[in-house]
Amino acid sequence: MKGETLYRLLADNLPRRAEKIALIDAGRQVSYARLMTEVDRVASWLVGQGVAAGDRVIVHVRKGIDEVAAMFGALKIGAVVVNVNVQWTPTQLAYVAGDCRASAAILGTTGAAGALPADLPLLIREGKKLPSVAARWDDLAETEVAEFAPEPDSLAMIIYTSGSTGMPKGVMLSQRNIRIGALAVAEYLDLSEDDRLLSVLPYSFDAGLNQLTTMLLVGGTVVHQPVAMPSEVIRMAIRHAVTGIAGVPPLWNQIARYLRDAPTPLPALRRITNTGGKIPPDILPLLPQVFPGARIFLMYGLTEAFRSTYLPPERFAAKMGAIGQAIPHAQVFVVKPGIGLAGPGEQGELVHAGPLVSMGYWERPELTAEKIRPCPELASLIGDTPVVWSGDLVRVDADGDLWFVGRMDDMIKTLGFRLSPTEVEDLVSKSGLVTDVVAWGVDDAELGQAVHIAASLGPDATEGAVMAHCRKAMAHYMVPRRIHPWPGAMPRTASGKLDRPAIITACKALL
Incomplete structure (x- = not known):
């Protein structure tokens, strides 16, 4: 059809809309x-x-x-x-x-x-x-x-x-995955043909692609900004009266700091959206300050399920950092394997069902069957319909909103505790002393694993100051055993996220 x-x-x-501007370079x-x-x-x-x-x-x-x-x-x-x-x-x-x-x-x-x-x-x-x-x-x-x-x-x-x-x-x-993804996101973002979205994220990244498809769906305009420099992003947003900007955490980190130091009115801006990970907790409170009047959408997705959850902007102030609930047309569940669905206050793996579930991996049937398979804990709800097992650990709160905890295969096991690298990174970020931070576990005979962090230190910050903050703000088992100072900005993937494997590998090579 x-x-x-x-x-x-x-x-x-x-x-x-033949004569309407579709794309701007x-x-x-x-x-x-x-x-x-x-x-x-x-x-x-x-x-x-x-x-x-x-x-x-x-x-x-x-x-x-x-x-x-x-x-x-x-x-x-x-x-x-x-x-x-x-x-x-x-x-x-x-x-x-x-x-x-x-x-x-x-x-x-x-x-x-x-x-x-x-x-x-x-x-x-x-x-x-x-x-x-x-x-x-x-x-x-x-x-x-x-x-x-x-x-x-x-x-x-x-x-x-x-x-x-x-x-x-x-x-x-x-075809259906991408079209329904466009319909769903356009619906909860309330997009219309008078919108102009600034496109920074690459089209080879599902969230970047979705920006394009939503604008085509409603007949809006896409403004291309291929260089992710805060000053250039803001300049193009002003020049073309952009109504929406989408980014990933490292980009919002840079833009929020830039606008904090150089406040710039953006009168046309209606909304900003985040995906691809958690925005650091020291940056989240800055967003309403540097984007006054703009609606802030925190979102989550993974390529295998295209788009997944969002937190309505009305709940941003009360739930900074939450990833919310399922977007329209999607189904998400939090599963405790072998037990059932996670309830309020509990954690489990996030799984995805519905028309946004992808077709799997190109010519890799074994890998597809491992990632997209039925969930016994959901049999009474959806039968044996295959679901995407995200590998992401999330927590359910009393309202049914979800909070990202960490990647299940990245959990650090130290002194008998299971610790999320994200939790360590959040607490380090709250110091205001670092711009980028990555945490991971290193095998240790006494601890099981020792917590290490790589950190880009801010102006006038020192390793000693960061460590002093960690000892004050963290439980004893969370305190890093080593800080690896990273000169300048950390490397990014092509989609703009921190390249965690490259960062960790580089630090391990120096041990």
Whole structure:
């Protein structure tokens, strides 16, 4: 059915919004009609290369209008989009292209071409000397292409994980997954066609993709900001009268501090949203101060279940840090394995059911069966319907709102206690002495595991001051046995989160 395809999120804006601005880059903007023309140019090239419905197409283009046109050009002919972040290494790009058996690739520059098979058809936006198999974007003809209408449950996109703990694995999202995700988020954020969302998060990240799809659904405008610098984010927000900004905790950390030191009115801003982890507890109270009048949405999701929970902004002041309850059209449960559902005050693993559950991992049936499987504790409610086991430990409060505790496989076992790294990080952050912090456990003969932290120290802060705060604010078993000072900002993944495995590995190498 045409009405349930991902491509239709864009196409259904015509003809009514033909002249409305759909996308804005730093030096360029396009209307919905002009964007559709670019989409057809890409689709026509793909058809000419023999790409058909179900074939995988790599999109490796810097955030912007061209990236969106490339994705929807592939979607129009029923191909599967595999968006690879431009920050990924050539090795990662080559692996993804081979793993998904790509039929074509659309690149921003010639720089990445050398990582791909020599016979893979390439479409390249910029570059002086193109490989023999490549076409130049500017040479594409403006030819309208017939739309292919895939089934709603067919594969639309493959989103690859960062691969920080191994080679990337591809999460398969259906047409329906992404469309329902757009419907759900647009509903609880109360989005409309007069909204302008600032897009900082990459489209290769499910939360970033959802920003684009929600705006296309309601006929709004996306303002692209590919550089996650606080000053540039705020400058673009002012320049284009942005009504919404989405970010991950490290970005909100930087923006809140920037606006605290340089207060800047943002009269058009209606809402800000967070996903991808917990905002540090010293930053949460700053948000209403630096964004007065804006509604603050704390959200949670994972790629395997696309979008999951949110905390209504009316409860932000009373429940700073909570991830709330299920978004519309989603089902979430907190399970105590072998026992049943967790009640108020109890902890358990967060599991996900419903139409947002992904199709699993690309060509990895064993891994899919391990991650997405029936839950015996839910048999009386949903039967043997497979659910996504998140691996995240959460707590249920008296109102049914959820609080993220930590990754179950990251728990630190010290002196007989099970300790969440997140809890340690939160308490360290409350000192106001650090900008970034990561905690983990190191094997210890006497303690079981010793708590270590890596911390980017703030101006005039010292290791001694941080340790003194920890001894005062923490239970004895939580106090770090070692602080690893980190010079400058900590490394981020392509989606903007702290790259915990890289940080921990670097610190361990110095032990």
